[in-house]
Amino acid sequence: xxxxxxxxxxxxxxxxxxxxxxxxxxxxxxxxxxxxxxxxxxxxxxxxxxxxxxxxxxxxxxxxxxxxxxxxxxxxxxxxxxxxxxxxxxxxxxxxxxxxxxxxxxxxxxxxxxxxxxxxxxxxxxxxxxxxxxxxxxxxxxxxxxxxxxxxxxxxxxxxxxxxxxxxxxxxxxxxxxxxxxxxxxxxxxxxxxxxxxxxxxxxxxxxxxxxxxxxxxxxxxxxxxxxxxxxxxxxxxxxxxxxxxxxxxxxxxxxxxxxxxxxxxxxxxxxxxxxxxxxxxxxxxxxxxxxxxxxxxxxxxxxxxxxxxxxxxxxxxxxxxxxxxxxxxxxxxxxxxxxxxxxxxxxxxxxxxxxxxxxxxxxxxxxxxxxxxxxxxxxxxxxxxxxxxxxxxxxxxxxxxxxxxxxxxxxxxxxxxxxxxxxxxxxxxxxxxxxxxxxxxxxxxxxxxxxxxxxxxxxxxxxxxx
Numbered sequence: 001x002x003x004x005x006x007x008x009x010x011x012x013x014x015x016x017x018x019x020x021x022x023x024x025x026x027x028x029x030x031x032x033x034x035x036x037x038x039x040x041x042x043x044x045x046x047x048x049x050x051x052x053x054x055x056x057x058x059x060x061x062x063x064x065x066x067x068x069x070x071x072x073x074x075x076x077x078x079x080x081x082x083x084x085x086x087x088x089x090x091x092x093x094x095x096x097x098x099x100x101x102x103x104x105x106x107x108x109x110x111x112x113x114x115x116x117x118x119x120x121x122x123x124x125x126x127x128x129x130x131x132x133x134x135x136x137x138x139x140x141x142x143x144x145x146x147x148x149x150x151x152x153x154x155x156x157x158x159x160x161x162x163x164x165x166x167x168x169x170x171x172x173x174x175x176x177x178x179x180x181x182x183x184x185x186x187x188x189x190x191x192x193x194x195x196x197x198x199x200x201x202x203x204x205x206x207x208x209x210x211x212x213x214x215x216x217x218x219x220x221x222x223x224x225x226x227x228x229x230x231x232x233x234x235x236x237x238x239x240x241x242x243x244x245x246x247x248x249x250x251x252x253x254x255x256x257x258x259x260x261x262x263x264x265x266x267x268x269x270x271x272x273x274x275x276x277x278x279x280x281x282x283x284x285x286x287x288x289x290x291x292x293x294x295x296x297x298x299x300x301x302x303x304x305x306x307x308x309x310x311x312x313x314x315x316x317x318x319x320x321x322x323x324x325x326x327x328x329x330x331x332x333x334x335x336x337x338x339x340x341x342x343x344x345x346x347x348x349x350x351x352x353x354x355x356x357x358x359x360x361x362x363x364x365x366x367x368x369x370x371x372x373x374x375x376x377x378x379x380x381x382x383x384x385x386x387x388x389x390x391x392x393x394x395x396x397x398x399x400x401x402x403x404x405x406x407x408x409x410x411x412x413x414x415x416x417x418x419x420x421x422x423x424x425x426x427x428x429x430x431x432x433x434x435x436x437x438x439x440x441x442x443x444x445x446x447x448x449x450x451x452x453x454x455x456x457x458x459x460x461x462x463x464x465x466x467x
Contacts, residue, residue, distance in 0.1 A: 003341045004312070012311050013427050024396040024432050029179050029216060029374045029403070029423035031238045037307055038243065038300050041322065045296055052295055053267050053286070067295055069324040070302035071285060076327040077305050078233070079224040080250055087249045087262075087288035088298055092215040093122040095234035095249035098262035098288070099211055100126045105260070106202060107135060107170060112143040114164045114208070115173040116156060117411045118181055121404040123173050123213040151412055154181035154364035158189055167198040169208040176217030176233075177372035180405035180419065181364035182347075184221075184372065187212060191229050202258060209255075215239055216372045219425070220343040222336040225250050237301035241308065241426065246297040249288075256284060263290035305332075308426070312338040339426055343373035346424040346433050350375045353437030357446055363412070363419060374423035376403065379444050384420040390443035391420075396436045398422050 004012070013019050015035045025033055045066075050059035052067045071083035080086065089095040113127050124146075131144040147161035156174075165172065172194040177184050190210065197208040211232040214223050218235035225233050233250040237243075251259070261268050261281065268290045273280035281287045306320035306327065314335035320327060351367045354360055359380035365371050378384055388400035402409045402417045409417035422436050 002338055003345045004338065008313065009342075009427075009429055013429070015311065016427055019427075022395055024435050026422040026424060026428065026432065026436050027397045027399045028219070028425035028428070029239070029372070029421065030399060031244065032219070032241050032425045033427065034241055034243050034304070035307060035311070037321065038241075038304050041303055042243075042296055042300055045299065049296065051292055054292075063295060066299050066324060067293075070298045073302040073305060073324075073327050074248060076329060077223075077332055078250060079226050079329065081226070081253060084284035085225075085250050085253050085256060086285050087251075087256075088293055089247040089249060090245055090294070091238075091247040092120075092213060092234045092236040093247070095236075095247045096122055096211070096213065097126050098249050099232045099234070099251070100130055101262050102259040103171065103209075104130060104134065107140060107142050109140045109142075111140075111168050111170045111199075112145055112164075112166070113171045113173065114145045114147060114161065114169055116147040116149065116161065116175065116185075117407045118149045118154075118156065118178045118183060118405065119173070119175050119407065120179055120213060120215065121406055122215075123175060123211075124407060127171075127173060146407070149181070149183070149408070149411075153366070153369075154178070154183045155369075156183065156185040156190075158186070158193070161190070162193045162196070165193055165197050165208060169194075169197040170199050170201075171209045171211060172197075173211045173213070176212045176214040176223070177221070178364065178405065178408070179216045179372070179374065180376050180403045180408050180421070182371040182374050182376070183364055184217065184370040187228055187230070203254060216374075220336075220340050220373050222333060222340070231255055237304065240304070242301040242304040243297060245294050246301045253284065256288070261288055261290065263288075266291040267293070308339070309335045312426070314338060342426060343424055344371075346428055346430065347371055347373045347375065349430055349433045350422060350424070350437060353434065354440060357437075357441055357444065359444070360440075372423075373425070374421055376419040376421040377440075378414065378419050379440075382444050384418045387420045387440060387443045391436065391439045394435075394439040394442065396422075396439045398436070 016033050018025055018033050048059045050063045052064040071086055075083050089098055115124055127144050131142045135142050145164040147164055148157040174185055174190050194208040194210040198206050199208050200206055209231040212230045214233050214235040219239040231252055236247040268282050268287050270280040270282050309315055309320050309331045312335050315331040348367050360377050363376045384400040388398050391398045398420055400418055400420045406417055
């Protein structure tokens with residue numbers, strides 16, 4: 001796995017505004033910083049901006065072409081069969097809610113949903129609401145079951161997960177990467193557990209549907225929906241250098257064709273096909289695109305993916321940014337391999353440094369295990385909020401909160417349910433990591449390297465840096 005050379009990283013960092021203010025941005029699990037080139041693209045697009053699928057002007061035709069090509073870029077990026085599998089939403093949260101509302105009418109009395117205690121609230125609260133608030137109003141009892149995780153390793157308890165899945169399990173929901181623990185569950189095993197359910201789906205097959213919250217996974221891994229074989233995959237672009245406001249729900253085409261829309265009106269209606277006795281819907285993917293979409297946001301998000309390929313030098317033959325040409329899957333693979341390698345190196349470095357601080361506990365898998373590029377921790381006798389404020393005073397932007405992983409914080413007995421978290425992106429440098437670690441050490445009043453780095457962690461960091 002190749003990591004970035006210092007000169008490559010310097011060139012990447014020069015394409016962002018935040019280094020000019022000496023900001024150490026380590027709150028990337030919440031949102032990343034967009035490149036300057038994306039803001040310039042948005043400015044240029046505004047000169048010929050028009051609505052999509054709603055005009056015959058040159059501006060409308062061109063904007064529509066770019067908007068539709070963006071679906072193709074995104075489909076290639078996640079190795080989806082076609083744009084017909086995608087719908088655009090405001091966030092991962094809304095994408096998961098879209099899946100929930102589309103599935104709602106299919107639940108039967110006595111069904112159950114299985115999810116986990118390590119989920120982001122957005123992949124638990126909608127299912128809790130469905131089972132406890134919405135479906136009971138229709139006289140249907142559906143149970144929401146929660147799989148445990150190992151408190152020491154942060155790994156999902158697969159045996160417990162399997163024990164919760166039975167013949168009435170319609171849906172299994174699982175994170176692809178925890179935004180608190182950093183855990184990356186073995187999704188192939190989760191898929192097999194879901195398949196073991198004998199639940200009869202509307203299309204005639206048996207087994208539970210699988211929904212993956214890939215918000216964190218998408219930021220530092222090659223998300224291949226064909227390999228995952230999930231029925232639904234949700235993610236957002238603001239975790240991977242794009243501006244706010246665009247989330248995606250992937251769904252298998254055969255499933256999407258049978259589901260009712262999440263929202264009704266506008267572009268999801270077939271042109272001229274509204275009658276007093278019936279309404280006919282548009283073809284996929286526009287069946288799930290009610291009203292005017294976030295046109296510029298979708299275009300900018302897809303173009304950001306192309307820009308990432310260019311920034312990391314994944315394709316020496318050509319430049320992809322600001323084109324609509326079919327994106328090369330090989331270029332995507334190469335780009336995300338570099339992103340993943342860089343993220344892993346930074347994460348291991350941070351874990352090694354933080355482990356040298358007395359009284360500090362790092363949550364989740366140990367160094368060397370598969371991890372999202374974040375480290376959440378607490379220090380004995382110190383409020384995580386005070387630590388985060390002290391880091392901010394030194395120019396290091398972290399986050400103290402439950403990180404919307406409230407169930408996991410409660411399950412670990414953390415009181416108040418909060419931790420401090422640093423998280424990394426493509427533009428972070430080893431120096432950023434060192435400054436963050438030194439800021440934590442200073443915040444808790446410990447001298448530099450007050451305790452030696454454990455040998456296992458030290459070897460892990462050295463191994464990563466040699467790759």
